[in-house]
Amino acid sequence: MIKGINVIGLYMHDQDEALDFYVNKLGFEIQADVKNGTFRWLTVKHANQPGFELGLLEPQEPVLEAATAQTMREMVAKGAMPPLVFVVEDCRAAYEALKAKGVEFTQEPIARFGSVDANLRDPSGNAWKMVEAR
Amino acid sequence: MPNQDPALLRRLLRAKDRMDAASHEDWPVERLASVSGVSEAHFARSFKDAFGTPPHRYLLTRRIERAKALLRDTDMPILDIALDTGWQSLGTFGRVFKDVTGQSPSELRAAEQASAQALDQVPHCFISAAYRPNLKSAVSEKRRQEAADKKSAEDE
Numbered sequence: 001m002i003k004g005i006n007v008i009g010l011y012m013h014d015q016d017e018a019l020d021f022y023v024n025k026l027g028f029e030i031q032a033d034v035k036n037g038t039f040r041w042l043t044v045k046h047a048n049q050p051g052f053e054l055g056l057l058e059p060q061e062p063v064l065e066a067a068t069a070q071t072m073r074e075m076v077a078k079g080a081m082p083p084l085v086f087v088v089e090d091c092r093a094a095y096e097a098l099k100a101k102g103v104e105f106t107q108e109p110i111a112r113f114g115s116v117d118a119n120l121r122d123p124s125g126n127a128w129k130m131v132e133a134r
Numbered sequence: 135m136p137n138q139d140p141a142l143l144r145r146l147l148r149a150k151d152r153m154d155a156a157s158h159e160d161w162p163v164e165r166l167a168s169v170s171g172v173s174e175a176h177f178a179r180s181f182k183d184a185f186g187t188p189p190h191r192y193l194l195t196r197r198i199e200r201a202k203a204l205l206r207d208t209d210m211p212i213l214d215i216a217l218d219t220g221w222q223s224l225g226t227f228g229r230v231f232k233d234v235t236g237q238s239p240s241e242l243r244a245a246e247q248a249s250a251q252a253l254d255q256v257p258h259c260f261i262s263a264a265y266r267p268n269l270k271s272a273v274s275e276k277r278r279q280e281a282a283d284k285k286s287a288e289d290e
Contacts (some may be wrong), residue, residue: 013140013141013144070137073140074137074138077141077147078143078184079150079151104148106151106154106155107154121147124144125143125147
């Protein structure tokens, strides 16, 4: 039966921009970067979770027809995609470090519900919540 | 709805994010427009096209949402909550709050605290969104409509 989740794809505005953000700013590693015609299968993973990849994909034709691809680009840019969460050991320290790298935070660290959390967005508009491990 | 340039939408989202982060602050159009890199003349229209609500009404929903959370989670005096969430006076806060939610701040606090739930298992943004009023018309319009409904009910 099912052993676990292997890949979750996220829509990006621009794969080069996304790669720079997820690798050089957030510290993920490239797992796959394969070009096939106009398609580019691009995934990153975290060192602690070798079996789990985030796909950094662009909505594009012909998988989606032009109007739907445009709609998906608009949805991502409007911040309409569902929330994503990652954990950090020390939210305030991670906030300072990532902010210094130019990461766009939408909420400074706040202590509540027995933890500390902050919010950031990737360049495309996807929202991440950064939560201190309890 | 016409297509909107994703790059523009991303910049409009930045203005929305800034209101989210500091809804108690004043957000005149020129301030929002400069966050988005859009002219003041185009900002309000572009924002409404993108997010379905004018920027000032969006800000109002965030202020009410925050006030509801403070009423639910704290014992802060209602005056302090009003000032803390961006209102200049208790009177205006109380009136607008009731117009939007249908309850006065103290009624809502009593009801929420009576039905306290375990919220620590749900991410904060999710709880927060659940408390946001779904304000589809201007408050003044809502007030007029309710007055008209009440009148027609009385006439029948």
